[in-house]
Amino acid sequence: MDGPGSSGHDHPPNYLSIVIPSSAARRHPPANQSRIYNHLMPKFEKHIFVCTNQREPGHPRGCCDPQGKAEMQGVLKQKLAVRGLKTKVRANKAGCLDQCEHGPNMVVYPEAVWYGKVNMADLDEIIESHIIGGKPVERLVLPDECLNTASCVHRKPK
Numbered sequence: 549m550d551g552p553g554s555s556g557h558d559h560p561p562n563y564l565s566i567v568i569p570s571s572a573a574r575r576h577p578p579a580n581q582s583r584i585y586n587h588l589m590p591k592f593e594k595h596i597f598v599c600t601n602q603r604e605p606g607h608p609r610g611c612c613d614p615q616g617k618a619e620m621q622g623v624l625k626q627k628l629a630v631r632g633l634k635t636k637v638r639a640n641k642a643g644c645l646d647q648c649e650h651g652p653n654m655v656v657y658p659e660a661v662w663y664g665k666v667n668m669a670d671l672d673e674i675i676e677s678h679i680i681g682g683k684p685v686e687r688l689v690l691p692d693e694c695l696n697t698a699s700c701v702h703r704k705p706k
């Protein structure tokens with residue numbers, strides 16, 4: 549005998565029983581769903597976050613984008629596209645990365661290589677050497693003593 553919630557035809561479908569996946573389930577779908585997503589959309593291999601934070605002139609920490617035009621990110625994105633990397637490498641605008649004294653800054657994931665004092669003339673080298681060649685541009689890499697530490701000599705005491 550059919551009970552409540554069975555697939556018998558005597559009752560209308562129970563719409564209240566439709567399960568909406570939690571956000572965690574959406575972030576970590578079952579393997580069979582992952583395969584579907586992978587098929588539809590290739591994964592980015594790298595993300596480059598370029599600080600586009602603008603502060604008022606004279607701010608004690610300075611800022612990475614005094615003009616507030618995100619030019620560095622825009623040019624980087626174009627250069628990646630010209631090299632056919634648009635679907636593999638994403639160059640995103642980022643808010644303050646909290647390494648302001650070393651700006652303009654950017655960080656490349658998944659390897660978490662941080663670059664400081666980057667200018668437009670460095671972008672080709674970053675792409676060729678690091679993004680394509682896998683070899684970070686050492687002269688621009690922020691040293692550990694500078695990264696996320698209040699003891700960085702470039703950081704002015706509050």
Ligand code: FES
Pocket residue numbers: 599600601602610611612613643644645646647648649651653
């Ligand atoms: S303003 Fe660029 S890291 Fe803070």
Ligand SMILES: [Zn+2]
Pocket residue numbers: 649650693694695700701702703
């Ligand atoms: Zn420093």
